[in-house]
Amino acid sequence: MSSSHHVILRVVSKTLIPVIALYAFYVQFHGDYGPGGGFQAGVILAVAVILYALVFGVPSAMRAVPPAFTRTLAAFGVLLYSGVGFWALIRGGNFLEYGALFNEAPGGHKGQHIGILLIELGVLCGVSGAMLTIFYSFAGRVAEIRDEDW
Amino acid sequence: MGDFIASSLHWFEIVRYPLGGAVCLLGALLCIVGTIGVLRFPDFYTRLHAASITDTSGAMLILIGMGLLAPGWLIVLKLFTIFIFILLTSPAASHAVANAAHTAGLQPLIGPVKKNQDEGNQA
Amino acid sequence: MSEVLDGSVGLATVNILLLSLLFVVGIAIARLRSLFAIVMLSGLYSLLSAVWYVVVDAVDVAFTEAAVGAGMSTVVLLGAMLLTSRMAKPEKRLARLGPLVVVLVTGAMLIYATVDLPAFGDPNSPVNTGVGYEYLLVNWNDTGIANVVTSVLGSYRGFDTLGETTVVFVAGIAVAMLLGFGERSLAESIRKDDKTTKSSAKNTVKSEGKS
Numbered sequence: 001m002s003s004s005h006h007v008i009l010r011v012v013s014k015t016l017i018p019v020i021a022l023y024a025f026y027v028q029f030h031g032d033y034g035p036g037g038g039f040q041a042g043v044i045l046a047v048a049v050i051l052y053a054l055v056f057g058v059p060s061a062m063r064a065v066p067p068a069f070t071r072t073l074a075a076f077g078v079l080l081y082s083g084v085g086f087w088a089l090i091r092g093g094n095f096l097e098y099g100a101l102f103n104e105a106p107g108g109h110k111g112q113h114i115g116i117l118l119i120e121l122g123v124l125c126g127v128s129g130a131m132l133t134i135f136y137s138f139a140g141r142v143a144e145i146r147d148e149d150w
Numbered sequence: 151m152g153d154f155i156a157s158s159l160h161w162f163e164i165v166r167y168p169l170g171g172a173v174c175l176l177g178a179l180l181c182i183v184g185t186i187g188v189l190r191f192p193d194f195y196t197r198l199h200a201a202s203i204t205d206t207s208g209a210m211l212i213l214i215g216m217g218l219l220a221p222g223w224l225i226v227l228k229l230f231t232i233f234i235f236i237l238l239t240s241p242a243a244s245h246a247v248a249n250a251a252h253t254a255g256l257q258p259l260i261g262p263v264k265k266n267q268d269e270g271n272q273a
Numbered sequence: 274m275s276e277v278l279d280g281s282v283g284l285a286t287v288n289i290l291l292l293s294l295l296f297v298v299g300i301a302i303a304r305l306r307s308l309f310a311i312v313m314l315s316g317l318y319s320l321l322s323a324v325w326y327v328v329v330d331a332v333d334v335a336f337t338e339a340a341v342g343a344g345m346s347t348v349v350l351l352g353a354m355l356l357t358s359r360m361a362k363p364e365k366r367l368a369r370l371g372p373l374v375v376v377l378v379t380g381a382m383l384i385y386a387t388v389d390l391p392a393f394g395d396p397n398s399p400v401n402t403g404v405g406y407e408y409l410l411v412n413w414n415d416t417g418i419a420n421v422v423t424s425v426l427g428s429y430r431g432f433d434t435l436g437e438t439t440v441v442f443v444a445g446i447a448v449a450m451l452l453g454f455g456e457r458s459l460a461e462s463i464r465k466d467d468k469t470t471k472s473s474a475k476n477t478v479k480s481e482g483k484s
Contacts, residue, residue, distance in 0.1 A: 006249070012242040019235075027336075031423045035332040039437075043340040050348055058455075067455045071446070078442045081435055096431045109417035116418065116427040119434070126438045130445025131345055133455075137448050138352030140455025 006055070013055045020048040028124050032116070038123025045124070046131035058139045067136045074129025081122035084115055170218030177211030184208060193259035194251060202244035209236050284328070291325045306361045308354050316347035329393065333422045 024044040031037035053061035085096040093100025098115035099108070180203060187200025210233060217229045257263060298318045305311050319342020326335035391398035408425055418424040426434050449455075 008242060008245050009249075012238060016235075016238065031420065033419050035336050035420075035422075037333065037423055037426065040333075040336045040340050043337070043345055047340070047344045047348075050345075054348075062455070067449075071449065071454075074442050074445055078439055081438055085431075085435070096435070098428060107414075112416040112418065112424075112428060116416075116423065119427055119431065120423075123434065123438050126442050130441045133445040134349060134448045135345075135352070136455030137452040138349055138356070141356060141453060 009055050013051055017048050017052055020051070021045060024048065024124075028120060031120060032113075038120040039127055041120075042124045042127025043131060045128040046135070049132055050135050053135070053139065058136075062136065062140070065132065067133065067140070070129045070132040070136065072129070073125050074133060077122045077124065077126025077129060079122075080125065081119050084118045084122070088115075166218045170215045172215075173218060174212050174215030177208050177213075177215060180204070180211060181208035194256060195248065195258050198244060198248055198251075202241065205240040205244065206236070209240065287328055288325070291321060291328065295321050295325070306363065308357075308359055308361055311361075312347060312350045312354055315350065316343045319343045319346065 024041045027036040028041035049065050088097045088100045089095055091100045098111040101111040101115055104110055184200050184204030188197050191197045191200055213229050213233045217226050220226050298314055302311055302314050319338055323335045323339035412421050412424050416424045416428050
């Protein structure tokens with residue numbers, strides 16, 4: 001995989017993978033004002049790592065983003081989402097009632113903004129972790145495919 | 151001098167709509183040319199060249215046309231970002247396909263090409 | 274229906290063209306035997322669906338469909354194809370008769386049902402006069418978030434989104450438990466690294482001993 005005729009792909013993906021990750025975070029935070037949100041951002045972030053795995057090899061990607069980390073990330077995302085719900089319960093409101101997060105007056109928006117920010121972050125972590133786990137399960141079963149095998 | 155600039159801006163405001171439409175139409179024409187090429191060319195590599203014309207030149211001309219028709223500077227900036235992205239990735243994608251076919255051993259129609267010619271000369 | 278056609282023949286043409294392309298791609302997927310071509314065509318199907326969602330003003334859905342269908346799903350299907358084979362097995366001639374009958378009956382029932390649906394953008398449809406319209410009225414005062422899709426997803430229907438995230442998580446863990454956690458590739462690379470570092474350490478010790 002490290003022969004010289006993959007140079008163009010390696011240079012272009014080295015230029016573009018940080019841009020793709022940055023775009024994922026742009027979509028995540030822009031979900032409040034335009035199309036976007038946690039699901040799309042999670043998939044785009046996973047696709048950035050998958051592009052790295054396709055160009056540089058799956059073992060190299062597994063050293064950068066280990067499979068144990070992706071499983072933990074997915075679980076952490078779901079925990080964060082339910083954690084916001086339990087935080088509202090502890091504060092005396094209903095489950096996932098954003099108005100009760102900061103004990104504010106009934107017309108306040110702070111709880112809504114912070115609550116939706118946190119749950120979108122939970123969705124981002126959960127979706128990107130799950131997508132990467134699925135990719136690693138499929139790609140990790142095949143021994144490294146050399147060029148001559150095609 | 152300021153009068154000339156003002157009149158040229160006014161002229162640009164009038165002429166950019168049909169010009170943008172014409173450039174978009176030209177891009178669509180290139181896409182049609184690429185599609186006919188994919189359907190009619192005899193060999194894999196020539197078909198790949200025709201497909202890359204749709205991907206690269208057709209998309210870029212359509213983006214330039216849309217930039218001329220855009221109502222504000224923010225939209226022109228976003229279209230420019232997409233233009234740079236397609237400029238970088240679309241030729242790389244065509245290169246990846248051709249590279250994969252050549253590494254797998256697919257030979258062009260005009261005759262076989264020796265694999266790794268420079269390595270053979272060095273060894 | 275005729276109001277839509279009167280005002281925008283171009284839009285109707287675009288819709289008809291896109292949907293007929295989807296139809297053609299669907300038939301091609303059903304008829305092909307080369308699995309590689311089928312995987313690429315299913316990615317193409319997702320992209321065409323994403324374009325059609327943009328035409329009917331559902332931009333968030335189009336975004337997700339393009340990212341998941343054309344990006345993620347194609348990669349995972351290619352990985353699955355590498356694990357199995359490259360060509361589908363040939364089928365007996367009458368093996369597809371049963372599925373064809375089922376598909377035709379279901380399609381006829383669905384087309385019969387769509388005749389009753391309200392026209393696209395109809396102001397008197399239940400979507401535009403019921404709960405949807407109320408969300409549009411109270412959204413800015415309740416949440417202060419400009420994108421109504423995000424506020425409905427996150428605030429008004431937050432339980433559903435929690436369920437969706439849990440479903441995605443469970444799907445990922447289920448695939449990992451069925452197919453392995455991907456450590457065969459990782460273990461192989463670690464073993465290769467250990468072998469090369471051990472052999473290079475032996476060579477340096479030997480050369481130091483000699484000199």
